[in-house]
Amino acid sequence: MSKTLPQLPFFGDRVEIYKNIGSTIDRAKEIMKDSPSVSLIVSFSQESGTGRRGSAWASPEGGLYFSIIVKVRKAKAIASVRAAFYALKSLQDAGVEAEWKWPNDIICGGGKAGGIIAQSPQPGWLILSAGLNTFNDKKKLPASVRGSASVCPVDKKEFLSGFLKNIKKEFPVDKLSRDEVEYLNSRLTIIGQQCIINDICGRVRGIDEKGALLIQTPGGRTTPVLTGSPVPVKKAPLPEESLLLVDAGNTSTRIGLFSGGEIVKVAVLSSGSGYFENLEKKIDLVAGGKKTDGAAFSCVVRKLESKLRKTLEKHSLTKPLMVDHKVSAGLELKVDDPSQLGPDRICNAAAVYHFYGKDSIVADLGTANTFDVVSGAGEYLGGIICPGIESMAADLVKKADRIDSACLGVPDRITGNNTDAAVKSGLYLTLAGQIEKTISEIRMELDRDFKVIFTGGSASGLPAKVTGDSPVDIDITLKGLAVIWGLTNNSNLL
Amino acid sequence: MNLEKKNLNKIIEAALREDGAAADVTSLNMDFPSGTVKASVTARQDGIACGIEIAAEVFRKVSSSTKVTFLIEDGDKLYPGLRAFEIEGLPQDIFAAERVSLNFLSHLSGIATLTADFAEKAAGTPVYDTRKTLPLLRELERYAVLTGGGRNHRFNLSDxxxxxxxxxxxxxxxxxxxxxxxxxxxxxxxxxxxxxxxxxxxxxxxxxxxxxxxxxxxxxxxxxxxxxxxxxxxxxxxxxxxxxxxxxxxxxxxxxxxxxxxxxxxxxxxxxxxxxxxxxx
Structure with missing residues (x-):
């Protein structure tokens, strides 16, 4: 034990610094038992470090582990939130941009790099303890935690000095200021996410001035939670049931059989005369004459809704689910009026969130070309609706006297040498330009590198020049129906 | 297709067994690039389609993760180049099912096509089938006759x-x-x-x-x-x-x-x- 660490701005009665110790918390508790005094215990490795709720805290050499004993008026949950605030600020001052997972974890580069806990073994006293992976090499950590852990190589002295500057003899447990709340919310990793905490499930809205986590439940009510561990619910499992899924669009209807967690059979039907008779036949074909466990449909044509529901009822063992803005799609719809959002677009958004999970744009190319923007945190951020290429081509032929036909496809050369070639080239440029510009403008406005997923009738023939590396997922709407069916029927969590 | 699902499964399973689909020594001894491939079943002749569902089911029987997209249905007119359905799955699964699937499809479409020709020439008088069917395939063949616009005679000696x-x-x-x-x-x-x-x-x-x-x-x-x-x-x-x-x-x-x-x-x-x-x- 070396007696001092020079120039530490610590005003306390006692400072103990170790190369290695059993646990700084245990040492702090010993001191508390003997004669409580404002103290600092620092070590650079621990034999048996403990974390929150007594769990083991891996403490290899090269890390920073400390406990501080301070006075406290009344032990409150806010103590650890405030301590986290000081830790984040000190890391920032030392040049490390860290995030925070309420209430204890310091997150660097997506992994857990440290933790802070506040305990009060005796009234009037508080032990603040922290462990930080200040080493460079993650391999120092045991394999069991390496997956979720990370390191934050910060100058130990600089960080500790910065942290201690905030500590006074009595630790403040009054409310956080507005700025402090804002700062902590800006670094809260689970903000906007669907989480379960103490049997409450909802979206994390941030913290309040008491340090409580604010959970907004699906009904819209916000509940403050002072203790517990929020567990993000990123995805409900895909249903295991067999499902009959119907995506009824303006010009065509796609019917799919979902079984064993994937779409295994698909049939497409054009709108027009004999629609319901043909629908019946196609459903038979896809379902193979067997009733499915469930059914779900998305319908953009209002007058088809009730007949579609009745048709599906005959082929499903349970009541068909009609998707609209009221169903739980696992998303937060950040739009002025969710009822205006087409059910197909809700399905698309639910599917990309489930299957891709990143900041994504779904480009659905059909009668209209829609671009829907979904964040990796499950927020539907908005969209763009453009005329589809086939509608534009048809309109051109109808209105332009000297254009008799319009051929879609990739032109051999951009400068056409006859009317047909010029129209073909123009339509190609219209589509390619629309897609390129839309995506780049979205990326620029929201300042994120959105992944793009193409779908819709006109997407299957898109040349690689237009799609680039982006996947074409023709069944994304059907997959979204399955996801939403699962959320509605199987998950009592959401 | 109003066939007994159980019978249909039995027929498909027996046909795949007959064809040694579980032990395709060609595919099994080849290293395909990983991942699925897409393929389509395409007509090379005019005619009437029949057996689309059973043909697709053969692929699904070999591997339940093979995906099928129906492009036409039974009773539709065929012409050279018309794609009947698409399949997406592992190449070895697709090749193991291919022959059996096409055999069903070709045979049943042949019956539906010939029936449609007879029905057209009969100018309104109903055309019936007989018991002159291939052993064990009667149910399917009678279905093909119906698909082609014909009618079914007695199913067997008992009725x-x-x-x-x-x-x-x-x-x-x-x-x-x-x-x-x-x-x-x-x-x-x-x-x-x-x-x-x-x-x-x-x-x-x-x-x-x-x-x-x-x-x-x-x-x-x-x-x-x-x-x-x-x-x-x-x-x-x-x-x-x-x-x-x-x-x-x-x-x-x-x-x-x-x-x-x-x-x-x-x-x-x-x-x-x-x-x-x-x-x-």
């Missing part, structure tokens, strides 16, 4: 009486007596049909309580005479024409008063419709 030339000869009885005897013993709603070889046999048979009289190997002129006799008798008996019916002569038999024409060749001599499976580039 309708049909007294043939040999029955009459072996019984040693007069035709009318024979029909009466049988009529007494069978359920009331069971139909009796009798096959006659000549006009004089027809005149005898029409005296009894048969529901259908089948004129076997009659010339069109003899059929016309039989129809005339029946009309004079003012009987409700149905007249069925059978034997020697071809695409060339069926129109001659399609007379007023002929209720049905049965054609063995619908199922016994239909040429398969050619399909091919192509893996997408």
């Amino acid at each position: 309708q009486v049909l007294i043939k030339e040999n029955h009459i000869a072996a019984s040693g009885k007069e035709i009318v007596e024979l029909i009466n005897d049988i009529k007494e013993k069978i359920p009331q709603d069971m139909r009796i049909e009798i096959e006659v070889e000549s006009l004089s046999q027809f005149e005898e048979a029409i005296q009894g309580p048969a529901d259908i009289i089948m004129l076997d190997n009659f010339t069109p002129g003899e059929v016309a005479a039989a129809v005339g006799i029946a009309r004079k008798k003012n009987t409700e008996v149905e007249i069925e024409v059978s034997g020697g019916i071809t695409l060339e002569n069926i129109n001659l038999y399609s007379l007023d008063g002929v209720s049905r024409i049965s054609v063995g060749t619908l199922t016994s001599a239909a040429a398969p419709v050619d399909f091919t499976l192509l893996v997408d580039e």
Whole structure:
């Protein structure tokens, strides 16, 4: 034990610094038992470090582990939130941009790099303890935690000095200021996410001035939670049931059989005369004459809704689910009026969130070309609706006297040498330009590198020049129906 | 397809077993690039599609993760280059199912196509199938006949009486007596049909309580005479024409008063419709 660490701005009665110790918390508790005094215990490795709720805290050499004993008026949950605030600020001052997972974890580069806990073994006293992976090499950590852990190589002295500057003899447990709340919310990793905490499930809205986590439940009510561990619910499992899924669009209807967690059979039907008779036949074909466990449909044509529901009822063992803005799609719809959002677009958004999970744009190319923007945190951020290429081509032929036909496809050369070639080239440029510009403008406005997923009738023939590396997922709407069916029927969590 | 799902599964499984689909030594000893491929089943001839569902089911039976996208359905017109359905799955799974799938599709589409040709030439007189089907495939073949616009005769020996030339000869009885005897013993709603070889046999048979009289190997002129006799008798008996019916002569038999024409060749001599499976580039 070396007696001092020079120039530490610590005003306390006692400072103990170790190369290695059993646990700084245990040492702090010993001191508390003997004669409580404002103290600092620092070590650079621990034999048996403990974390929150007594769990083991891996403490290899090269890390920073400390406990501080301070006075406290009344032990409150806010103590650890405030301590986290000081830790984040000190890391920032030392040049490390860290995030925070309420209430204890310091997150660097997506992994857990440290933790802070506040305990009060005796009234009037508080032990603040922290462990930080200040080493460079993650391999120092045991394999069991390496997956979720990370390191934050910060100058130990600089960080500790910065942290201690905030500590006074009595630790403040009054409310956080507005700025402090804002700062902590800006670094809260689970903000906007669907989480379960103490049997409450909802979206994390941030913290309040008491340090409580604010959970907004699906009904819209916000509940403050002072203790517990929020567990993000990123995805409900895909249903295991067999499902009959119907995506009824303006010009065509796609019917799919979902079984064993994937779409295994698909049939497409054009709108027009004999629609319901043909629908019946196609459903038979896809379902193979067997009733499915469930059914779900998305319908953009209002007058088809009730007949579609009745048709599906005959082929499903349970009541068909009609998707609209009221169903739980696992998303937060950040739009002025969710009822205006087409059910197909809700399905698309639910599917990309489930299957891709990143900041994504779904480009659905059909009668209209829609671009829907979904964040990796499950927020539907908005969209763009453009005329589809086939509608534009048809309109051109109808209105332009000297254009008799319009051929879609990739032109051999951009400068056409006859009317047909010029129209073909123009339509190609219209589509390619629309897609390129839309995506780049979205990326620029929201300042994120959105992944793009193409779908819709006109997407299957898109040349690689237009799609680039982006996947074409023709069944994304059907997959979204399955996801939403699962959320509605199987998950009592959401 | 209104077939017993259980039977259909059994037929597909047996066919795949017969073809050694589980032990394709070619695919099994090759290293395909990882991941799925897309392929499509495409017609190479004109015709009427039949067996799309069963053909697709063969792929799904080999691997339940193979995905099928139907592009047409049974009863649709085929032409060279028309894609019937698409498959997405592992190459080895697709190749293991390919032959069996196309065999079902070609065979059933052949029957539907030939039936449609006969039905068209028959100009309104219903065309019926017979029991001249490939062993164990009757249910499927009868479905193909329906798909082509034909009708089904009795399914098997158990569901309708049909007294043939040999029955009459072996019984040693007069035709009318024979029909009466049988009529007494069978359920009331069971139909009796009798096959006659000549006009004089027809005149005898029409005296009894048969529901259908089948004129076997009659010339069109003899059929016309039989129809005339029946009309004079003012009987409700149905007249069925059978034997020697071809695409060339069926129109001659399609007379007023002929209720049905049965054609063995619908199922016994239909040429398969050619399909091919192509893996997408």
